[in-house]
Amino acid sequence: MTNEQKRKQLTAMFGAYSKRLETLYDKFIDRLTVIAHKSGVGVEDFLEKNVLYRFGNYPELREELNEIFSDYVQKDMLAYRAGITDGVALAYSHDNAVLSGFSILSNKAISQARNTAAETFIRNRLKTSEGLNLSQLVWNYCSQTKAEFEMAVSNVLADGLKKGTSAASLGLQVRQYLNNPDMMYRRYHRTVVDAQGNKKDVVKWRRRIVDENGKVRFVEEPLEKVGMGHYRSSKRNADRLMRTEINGAYHRANAERWQMEPFVIGIVIDLSPQHPAPDECDELAGRYPKDFIFTGWHPQCLCMSNPITIQGEEKKEFYRRLAAGEDMSGYVSPNAVKDLPDRAKQWIDANRDKFISAGERGKLGWIWRDNMKYVGKQFSPEELLKMGYQPSIARVKRVKTEAEKADIQRRWDERKAKNALIIKTGKNVWQVADKLEYTETIGMKSMLRNAIIKGDTIATREYSRALAKEIARINKEAALIEKTVPDAREWLKQFSLSDIKEVEKVVSNNVAKWSGNYATNSYLKSKYASLEEYLLSKLNSEALYVVDSTYLKPHNLYPTSKVAESAYLKLIKETQSIIDWQKIESALTELKAFDTKSVPFNNILSDIESAVSSKSDLNAAQELLSKAEAKKKQIEYDRGYAKKGKGISEIFSEERKKAAVWDTGNGQLADDTLFPTASKAWQAATKMEREKIYEYTHHYCDKNEPLQGRRYVGSQSRTNFETKVNLITRYIERNPLPKDMWFMRGDRDISVIRSRIEFAGGKWPNKIEDLVGMTMQEGGFMSTGSRRSSGFSSNEVVINIFAPKGTKAAYVEPFSQFGEGAQSVKWDGVTRYKRFSREDETLFQRGTKMRITKVYNDGYKTYIDVEIVGQEIKDLSYVLDSNIGY
Structure with a gap:
């Protein structure tokens, strides 16, 4: 590999880290601009006081400013560390390209040396020796950035800042000065002659001010007043330092590698x-x-x-x-x-005075300090002593006094205690991070652990602060995210914060989009009773879509699909809760219109009102509502409303039962009665509702068994289960019976009746005749035959069901897979059929309650007459996960 190729790669690394520093600088300036705008800067105050703008004049902003400044310093320091580490890695990469075929070192030894080199270089640079250490230099440049910002704001004020200027506008004006430092400072050159008659160019810096007359002047100000550096721009100074550190790490790694060969x-x-x-x-x-x-x-x-x-x-x-x-x-x-080359010796000799002066001031460059073994030979013992170095012939050790020894011991003990506290704090921070298991902190946690193991207190303190601050930041953002994504902190153990925030953004945007669609779409308003009803439909669909790659259409799933599912399920629960409360409020309004002086009844209504007001316990409110409705029916019965043709007794009277529709023929009478409602409901249904109600006609176990408290042996997620049940429930709710009707259902044996008795909270009697008067409840949806001798009436137990007008039951014969109609989800809702199947199915709402009025045997069969007294749609939270499937 040529020098030019090496230099090109090294220069590319300089550029990459220069860009990283520039990004950190820009973010720091943006945050400072927001604070400056908060402080309410005004040109009048500036002109009256004739002073530079200073953050120190606003103590109420100190805490926020310190946090921003500390964050900038830490991130800058991490960038320098990363640059040094990459510089060492690049050096070893270049060396391997040249020496790998000749090296006597094993790959393990080379790898160990490379890993050690970067940490050693960083550790040495963090030690204070002959000047400022790396950490202090970085802090100074960050401090200089703040000072430059304050001066830039001063110049913007001097130019005249309009009232009401936004933070963004202020930022643009400030950056004009930061990007052009000479707009704030001017360099004045003048020529002077020294004692030897030599001409010398002297540079003076002058700062821009506004005098008492409002005129702009430039007054002399020493360079070090704003911040030491070779440039007037802290950004350029920081960039220069980064290049120097990477360059130094690269060359030192080379030197150490070559010494091993x-x-x-x-x-x-x-x-x-x-x-x-x-x-x-x-x-x-x-x-x-x-x-x-x-x-x-x-x-x-x-x-x-x-x-x-x-x-x-x-x-x-x-x-x-x-x-x-x-x-x-x-x-x-x-x-x-x-030894050194002769030209190097001659150059050192020619610059002898500069070397001695730099040594006396503690400003001797790295390269000369590192190589005093050779450089020192060019100087006399007296000169070396001046420079702060002991010549080998003059190593005299002075005996320390007891007071000096005691002082040294005291300082050692203090430093030991301080270092122990730093390590202890570091361990505590690491333990907290390890327990949280955030993916975002894996790298920082590893760096802190290595520092603790090595006993590096400087690195431990730095990494502890950075890690603690990062954990606090993540926790703060996670708390906000959990408004949409439940258990965000748990998901952060698997995904990054940005991944979780992206899920939150997509979910929130979808909800906002659906809400907007409902607000502007009259068709949706006619189809759904409320925004919440529409949102519930979309949320159920989306919750299934994000975890089922075959749902609606084939699609790829994201790694965060389960995160999205949890967010949609949370919103489904919240939306369903809103709908449930709306129903309770609507029912309460009707109950309050009931004219009665019954104290127990009115007390229940008062309790319901309190529950609605606080919205703290939905289940309790629903139980109160059930009590109120039952009490109302009891009051009606006690008043003798049956005589007036309105009461409960009238509903279940023999007259009404005899007058009810009871198709004893081929099913045409039942079809004539039920078809209009079925047609209307099908045409109003969503695509998903149609799919799930049709699916039920040929596969119901995955819905009914969990609803009945039994275990479904099959594969399905809770989301899938709840989505299907809710869609079917919603479809059946739009199917009230238009008249009193009789239906028939066959059960395989009496144990099915027993399970319904127990589901309703009852106890199985000793004698079957004692079932009369008891109430049983079907936990799932209930299939029935719409005419006599249908609905599996050949089974051992046959139930004759009297359903009053208004009972929720969907006539599914026109599209059922086992019907004689369309046998498809593609039924148009209009076409009628003349033949009816053996099932001739009508599907009753889940939670149907039936009071047993008659039990008798006829041969091997048991007949049970029942009347439907209610339909309780329970919250699905009662269904156990273990019963849903695997």
């Missing part, structure tokens, strides 16, 4: 072809010892280093001995480069 005898440092102008790079290029650590001669240095390896006969002998099994790890070549 005995066949490397030195390094050669080459000048970059893109070198813009002659400088120290020209003078320092050349061959150096293998343990000379080259990290770049200056920030953003483009020079490249390459290993010098043994050649010729020496190389052949080396690998011959290695192949023979000899340990060559300690081999030292007689041809190894042992």
Whole structure:
């Protein structure tokens, strides 16, 4: 691999991380703009006080500002760490391309060295030594960004900020200054002559202000007042630091790798072809010892280093001995480069005073500090002492006083206690994160754990803060998401926060779209009694669609399909609850119109009103409603309404039963009675309702067995089950009987009757004759024959069913699979048929209650006469998951 290829890849990495820093910078500026806009900046205040805009003048914003600033610093620091790690990885990748065929190191050893190199470099850069550490530099540049923002706002105010300016407009004006720092500062050059008569260009920076007369002036301000850096822009300073850190990590990783290879005898440092102008790079290029650590001669240095390896006969002998099994790890070549090149020595000598001055100020560059083994030879012992380095001949150790020893011990104990607390806190944060199991925090959790294991307190503190803050952020967003997606925190163990938020967005958008459609579509309003009824239909359909790839049409399922299903089920439950409360309110209105002074009845109504007002317990409200309706019927009966032709007694009188429709012929009478309602209901039904009511006529076990409290042996989800049951329930509800009618049903044996008695909460009597007067309830939907001798009347038990007018029962013979009609979901709702099947089916609503009025035997058969006294549509929450299927 050529130097140019290496340099190109390294430059690409610079660009990628420069873009990452720029993104973080832009977000930080956006958030600062929102705070500045919140503070209510005004040009009048600025002109009156004649001072720069400062966030410090607004203490009420301090907490929010600190949070934003801390977040920016931490994310910037994570970016620098990632850049250093990638720089090391790139160095090893380049080395493998050149040395992989010759290395004596195992792949495991190389991998371990690579993993260690990045962490070691980061750890060393976080230590304070001869200046600021990496963390402090990043903090300073972030602080400089804030200061620049404040100055930019000051300049916007100086230009004149219109009242009512939006945050977005303020942001645009501020960015004009941030993108052009010279609009805020001007560089003034002047030429001075030093003591030796040499001319020198001196740069002075001046800041833009508005004086007391409202005029713009530029006053002198030292560079360090706003923030130290080689540029006036903190963004450019941060970018420069990132390039320097990546470059340093890349070159140091190279140097450390080459020192492990005995066949490397030195390094050669080459000048970059893109070198813009002659400088120290020209003078320092050349061959150096293998343990000379080259990290770049200056920030953003483009020079490249390459290993010098043994050649010729020496190389052949080396690998011959290695192949023979000899340990060559300690081999030292007689041809190894042992000192700096002469031109480098001459350059150091020519810049001796600068070296000494930099050493005295603690500003000596990395590359010289790392290589004092060779560089130090060019200086005298006295000069080295000035620079802060001990010459080997002058290593004198001074004995410390007891007070100094005690002070050292005290500081050591304090540091030990502080570090122990940091590690303890880190462990606590890690344990919380490990228990939560969020996928978003896996990487940060791993980094924190490694730092704790290594005892790296600096990294532990940094990662602990970052991880704790990330958990708090996720919990806060999850709490908002759970308004739509239930158990969002549990789903975050499988999916990212962005995945869950996308589900929330899609579900919310669908509900908004359906609500809008209903509001503007007169057809939907005529078809559905309320918005909630329409939403329930759409939600049931969508809940099935997201988990069933064959439903409606073949389609692919998303990985988050179960998340979406849970969201739709939650909305289904909430919407059904709204509908149920609406029904209770409607029934309450009718009950309140009933004229009675009954204290118990009115007390029940009062309780219902309280329940409706609080909407806290739907089941309790429904039970109260049932009590009120039963009490009303009892009052009617007690008043003797039967004499007036209105009461309960009249409903179940022998006269009405004798007058009721009872088709004893071929089914035509029943068809004439039931067809108009069936036709109307079918034409008003949705496609899904038609599909599910038709499906019931040939496959009912998956619906009825769970409803009856029995276990269905088959595969189906709860969503699928509830969707089917709700669709069938809704269809039957639109089918009130137009007249009093008799129906017939055959059961296989008396145990079926017993199961209905027990489902209604009753106890099976000792004698079958004692069934008279008892109430039984069918938990599922109930199929019956519409004429005598139909509906499996050949079975051992035959039930004659009297159903009063208004009872909910759907005539399904015209489209039933076992009927003599269309035998298809494609029935048009208009076509009539002249022949009727043995089943001649009418399907009664689930939860039908029947009072037994007569029991008698005729041969081997048992006949039971019943009258329908109610139809209770229970909330499906009573159905056990274990009964629904697998």
